[in-house]
Amino acid sequence: MSNTKLIQVFEYKKLKIGEFGFSKNHFDAMVRFNEKNENKYFTIIHNGILFNSYVGVIQIGGLTIEILPKADNNDNPEKGTWQSVLLQMLKVCKHINIDNVSETNLKKKYNSILDIYFEMYLNEIEILIKKGLIKKYRRVQSNQLALKGKLVFTHNIQKNLIHKERFYCEHQVYDKDHLIHQILFKGLIILKDLLNNEFKDKLNRLLFQFQDYQEVNINKSHFDIVILNRNSVSYSRALDIAKMIILNYSPNLNSGNDNMLTLLFDMNKLWEEYIYRILQKHKPVGFSVSFQNSDKFWEYKTIRPDIVITNDNNENFVIDTKWKIIDVKKPSDDDLKQMFTYNLHWEAEKSMLLYPKVNQEDTKFGKFHYNGLEKKCKLGFVKILENAVLIDASIISKSIFQKLI
Template sequence: MPSASVTITAFEHQFLPYAAIKNWQESHAAALERLQAAHKGGSNWFTLERKGIRFCEYVGIIQLPGLAMEILPKADNPNQGNKAHVLLESELQNRWRNVLLGMLQQVLDLPLSVPSAANLATVPHRMLDVFLKAFIQQTEFVYQNGLVKHYHVAEGNRAALKGQLLFGQHLNHNLLHKERFYTRHQVYDRIHPLNALLRMALLRTADLARNAGLAARARTFLLHWPELAEVSVPEERPALTRKTQRYGPALDLALLILRAQSPSLQRGHNQALALLFDMNSLFEGYIESLLRRAATAAGCTVHAQQEKTFWATIKARPDIVVSVLPTDQDPTPVRNCILDVKWKVPKAGKPTADDMRQVYAYCHLWGATHGVLLYPWVSEEQQPRRGIYAPSEFAEAGTQITGQTLFAPVLQANLTLNPRLGLDVLSVMRTLQAPNK
């Protein structure tokens, strides 16, 4: 008996009882187990328990035959308050869905269209459709501007002698056809790896799209696309030249779709898909991106993922190092600040001892006088804390190191992403005067 269709919207770190999922069957759990086994690192996405699913820090989309799941970010406790997980299109879910899409748009530089509140209210919305629609639009742009061509070597029979005659193959194929020539020759056409990758992603899109209009649009477009053999999906985006630069956005989306596939889990024409992102890494990348954009205006430099030797072969790598530069208004000498980004809400607004020790070590290695733990702001109850670390014999004489928490307003009052977040954070960094001055 085929599994009933199930659609789930949940939040990261939420426990979702099977009893709360309409039409849930054991076959869905078995399919999720196969999905995790098929993907490297997939065992961290969620945990299937006896009475329900416990989600982890991964957010995004999972789609299987008969099962579609959206896992959304949420900065506070998803199990508190009302039963938001059963309200598939609730205001709360729409808000955090748009937060996720906005962060992905910023960090991955993808042409994703974040739906407006009006569209969300009038159109049934699924996050996967946003990716698929953006991919089709970008691929249409590439096609309208002409598919790239290149020279490549081909072998086969020709009516005229052109290129290198391959005697062995010629005798095998043309003993009775003396008017033909089996040659190796150069061809200039649209058989190009980039075109093949886009076609592969179009085929997947036609199968994955739940929106009938998107699926039909992809299938119609395939009728105009050249027939190309499949190629291996690269781990990194192929280098683009001046002639292929226009492929960038479409290729990025195509690789996201193709890498999220599990061909071993095919069921008919459907494919399993897991388009998931580690929310901790995504938030870190989002903050870094905003800081870099605001750095010049704030008179700072921003360095991410710098690495130094901590002990033997063990490396230390803070999320972000901000160097506050002197300006006419603030002639204080250059000072470094360590910024450690956390996508979580500390209990009672108090950081853990391990986090504070980690920041302390970073400050020593980078000669920083301030270490900041940056959390998302979610309520008025969150107040920054600040304290001076105990004197250290390893620091420069007379130098004190300050550690503090900072709560960043990710959302504005209208519940959209705060575009000034980067500048606001760097402004706080500038106000942190050297404590020994």
């Protein structure tokens, strides 16, 4: 469905120059992008890239690189399966709103998850246009033949020293050419270089609706000052996607003409948030689930377990999520020390290190020996796939709660 070249790789795998259409120009662009971001997204190796825990999409000109998660021992994993797993996790964690894309479109094969964001963006703006784009007051400065609003003395002296009949004023106008629409317009302009042919017609129709609006160089500060009210709240979803597109877009990072758009997620954090959200949604009666708790540890340092579960008896249980495949039967010394600290600070009798399951079995709760306190920890493994499909969230949640008993 696309005229762009797609490369799909898995986390912690290598991509070398010359493989699958990956060129020296693409490599150089990724090196510059990674250096700009403190080398956190991947590792540069000789003539190639070694991916790490970040999954998602990198689009460089006509090349799309999709980095997929993987939690199995299959030497030839099904890429479509893990793309679907990533999509579902992003949906549960509210990083993507698949409901905005029609059921018919969901059944088709997307080139990458970026295509879903792009289609959602176009659909949202199309809906807003059909409803009628809103007007807002905005302040403008311009030369006028009559005093209108407030005279800007400094500019008036600079510009009208000779033309005494003119006034450089600041005044309000009420129209559609305001910051919200300028942001949406900028997002559409960026998509001109990124969209495949299937969406080009819709993009051009939408751009026509914005032809009289100012093109502004949008940055993070513009999003910070946008305040939505009752009349503009319907813009929130389109603005969220516009923010993703604009702030993750890097024009001309190398000497060529390839622009770059990235959408990357730390799989460790995504797994942590996914587990929290399904536990929160499907928790049994009498339990509460909290996320990203924090407690003072030493001086200004704090500690933060991933998930804390509390029952009606005020008993706490701590879960620390780990997105990796291990084949051991006991926690590491470092993990045990960390979990023991969690047990103490949150007065939890039981704690668990939770991993995706391949063929491992849960360990029994082992006891910490400290002043006669009953503190325990175990390794837990949760199955997420059944017949190459992500298992229903309620089933995963139920199995996790059972592991704490």
